[in-house]
Amino acid sequence: MAHIVGAGDTGFGRHEGRSTIDLMTAAAAAALADAGLGRGDIDGLVCGYSTTHPHLMLATVFAEHFGIDPVYAHAVQAGGATGCAMTMLAARLVDAGQCRRILVVGAENRATGQSRDSSVQTLAQVGHPDFEVPYGATIPAYYALLASRYMHVHGVTEADLAEFAVLMRRHAAACPGAHQTAPITVADVLASKPIAAPLKLLDCCPISDGGVALVVAAEGEGAHIAGMGQAHRHQHITHAADLTETGAALAAERALDEAWAGMDDIDYLAIYDSFTITLTMLLEEIGFAPRGGAAAMARDGAFGPGGALPLNTHGGLLAFGHCGVGGGMAHIAEAYRQLAGKAGARQLPGRTTAFVHGDGGVMSSHVSLVLRAD
């Protein structure tokens, strides 16, 4: 059984002058310190990708720079699902006996390492180069299409979506290292400038610099990875068979089945939240909220620290921030900290089982994890 035995992050925001490799280094060093391990204890490396440092062999570049000599190393690319996919791979490698202790690292200077236009254009390339990108589509536009359909079918309103931006800000305010911590209201979200209607600025995560690292090991204390599942049903939104059954529920079912867990066993949620609609759709498709009912649960406090299903207590992508691969890893790091009793002032009492979900592309690539406290 693979365990997460350490987590580290750089804090998200603007890290002027720091490169992808600098941020990977800082996150990795913090994770090793948290795990009480040294470089010589690591025999495997799984890293993500960086849009500001595209490289054929980022894992080997990092291994050389950081000073480790792994018996297994390469990068993984699954868009926003990369953090969950890397963690799943590391757990499988440990379970297979290939490695004993694997460093999992994702970082990028996504905010300061390129212009905003460049970032928007790079990310839009998850769309189809011939049949989507030529329309001036952007990531927010793809998710706005999803939102328009989902709101139409399930009666979700813009004010419903806004609840999740407000909630993530509230959580981030209590988390050291969060990118955006100023409190906001539903009215602020509704009044924020339009980006791709129905999505407005505050429905969208910020672009951040930062990095996160985990140590996944065959032995140790923390949380173990009890179940893992994936689903990949389309790449492009135009090709998605059903915009309300994207594959998220399939990935979740596969992970829960492997963990011999039911939805009722889950007492902490770490769900990808690139946009407010992302979070709403994932909560409802997977089944933690009824269709059209996630916002009502949020208003009732179900997803807050005192609720039955505390959600992204670090503030998620919407407020802790989004630096690419590290953004999706921050959810896993926080779930681990809550299960291992390492969440500091945010520590929730008695958490036993966390459900983690990452989504890449436009609800294209889904990876779910079930973590249990050791």
Next chain:
Amino acid sequence: MTTLADHYWAGCAAGELRYRACTACGARQTFPRAFCPACGSEAVEWRRAAGTGTVHAAAIVTRAPSDAFRPLVPYAILLVDLDEGIRMMAHGAPGLTIGQRVAVTFHLHDGRHLPRFVPL
């Protein structure tokens, strides 16, 4: 070499929407390919769509990705279900709503004749 995408966009320049269909199993393609992803047959042919359909999803972009699109903002990006049973992305006239019946027109932007749907 002329790619399938080139042929598609040449159709748009000529005022027609083209799509690929499999003559072996009948499957119609969202994005054109040289083979049929449903059955693997290479007996795939071009057909011409009627150009009418129904709005499936609609977004209004105000934050353009590049200088080329900034003059167009705000512009509507749609997913349209063509009557032939194929979904496509396209531009749309302002104010179109989900479920509305639409017909294709074309507008020249940045070297391409982009499909733009208007109320039927």
